[in-house]
Every structure is written in structure tokens, then in C-alpha cells.
Amino acid sequence: MQRIIRPIATSIALVSLSAGAFAADEEKAADAKVNEKCPITGKAVLPDCTLKYEDNTYAFCSVDCCKQFNKERKSSLYHKIxxxxxxxxxxxxxxxxxxxxxxxxxxxxxxxxxxxxxxxxxxxxxxxxxxxxxxxxxxxxxxxxxxxxxxxxxxxxxxxxxxxxxxxxxxxxxxxxxxxxxxxxxxxxxxxxxxx
Ligand code: HEM
CATH class of the missing domain: 1.10.490.10 (Globins)
Known part of the structure; x- marks a missing residue:
């Protein structure tokens, strides 16, 4: 059978890692429906510190959390298969x-x-x-x-x-x-x- 499952290493897109980078982009800000609490710490997020993974955009309270989330995604069994x-x-x-x-x-x-x-x-x-x-x-x-x-x-x-x-x-x-x-x-x- 044809191999239809391939790694998805390219599907994590860092939308923004630097605070302020998207601050002036009103269109994007209006567009983005993201989580209000950081998935890593549960603290309030910085709306311009986000990462897109598959269908969703995730917001974080810090660049470090964004990096950690990214690392966790890449090492997950879900991602690997x-x-x-x-x-x-x-x-x-x-x-x-x-x-x-x-x-x-x-x-x-x-x-x-x-x-x-x-x-x-x-x-x-x-x-x-x-x-x-x-x-x-x-x-x-x-x-x-x-x-x-x-x-x-x-x-x-x-x-x-x-x-x-x-x-x-x-x-x-x-x-x-x-x-x-x-x-x-x-x-x-x-x-x-x-x-x-
Ligand atoms: C092997 C591990 C299994 C996993 C991970 C699993 C997973 C699930 C999940 C996620 C649901 C839906 C739950 C929900 O409605 O929120 C479900 C429902 C169901 N599972 Fe499993 N299942 C497993 C084993 C089995 C086995 C061994 C059988 C029967 C031989 C079975 C029969 C069913 C049936 C009939 C439903 C529908 C129940 C309903 O809608 O009333 N499952 N299962």
C-alpha cells in the first residue's frame, strides 16, 4: 500500500515570537481568536506572542512558553506519526x-x-x-x-x-x-x- 502517512515537521509555523511584532497589525489582531490563558503556565497571554499549529493559533504569556510548546509538539507521538x-x-x-x-x-x-x-x-x-x-x-x-x-x-x-x-x-x-x-x-x- 502507498505510504500516506508522512512526518509533518513543517506544519508548525511560528507566527510571532517577538512581543510587539504584530501590535500594529489590526487586521490580524481582529482575526485572531486565541486562548486567553497560556497553555503552559495558565497566566494571561500576550496576544502578539502566538504560534500556529495545524488548524489553531495558540497564544502564550512569554516567548519561553511558546518555545516550550513548540518543543512539546515536535516531540509528541501525535506529531511524529x-x-x-x-x-x-x-x-x-x-x-x-x-x-x-x-x-x-x-x-x-x-x-x-x-x-x-x-x-x-x-x-x-x-x-x-x-x-x-x-x-x-x-x-x-x-x-x-x-x-x-x-x-x-x-x-x-x-x-x-x-x-x-x-x-x-x-x-x-x-x-x-x-x-x-x-x-x-x-x-x-x-x-x-x-x-x-
Ligand atoms: C481499544 C481502546 C478503545 C478506545 C481508545 C476507545 C475509544 C472510544 C471513544 C473515544 C468513544 C467515544 C466516547 C464518547 O462518546 O465521548 C468510544 C465509544 C464507543 N466504543 Fe470504544 N474504545 C476502545 C475500545 C472499544 C472496544 C473494545 C469496543 C467494542 C468491541 C468499543 C466500542 C465502542 C462503542 C460501541 C462506542 C459507542 C458508545 C455509544 O455511543 O453509546 N470500544 N470508544
Missing amino acids: GGKVAINATVDAFYKKVLADDRVNHFFEDVNMRRQHNKQKAFISAALGSPVPWTGKDMRKAHANLELTETDFGVIAGHLQKTLEELEVDEKLIKEVMTVVGSTKDAVLNRPKKSA
């Missing part, structure tokens, strides 16, 4: 496999799959280090009524792994992704929480 384009391709191909598999497709009979694709994309992206946080249900609540077994989990995880392999994602990255997915198992299977 190819960001939004890669996740979209993976989840779309993954659910084709899931729905073609009689061992698990009955779980999705009454599920709005368009919505499910979007939710899974958002969840996996956040879990792998996208800067957009997951705002849906926690995994325990989302699967609480499904009475899933270890085997069900293995089948679903297996389809995800196979999809990543077919998309020729680097073997080491696949391992890392599957570790993150594996970390949801207790919640998805509604097992008692481990005490600290």
Missing part, C-alpha cells in the same frame, strides 16, 4: 476493519459512525499528544454498558495495529501508540481502578 492527516486516515481505515469483523461489529449497530469517527479521532489525537484536549466522555463511562471482554479489546486493538502497519507507520512508533491504547484497557473493560 503525522498529525491530523495521519490520524484521520488511520481512524477511517480502522473502522472499516472493525465494521467488517463479525466478532465486534454488533457493538456498533446502533452507533452513529460519523460521530464515532470524529470522537475517536479527537480521543486518539489528544492521547498521543495533540494540543487539543479530549472533551468527550471518560473511557470508563463511554464503555460502561457494553460489557466488553479482554477478547473484544484485543480485537479492536489488533485492528488499530494492523491499520498502522498497513499505513507503513514506523514500527517503533506503532509500539508506542499501542502502549497508549493499552493504557485505556482497564477503563474500557470497566475493571476496578488500581489503588495508588
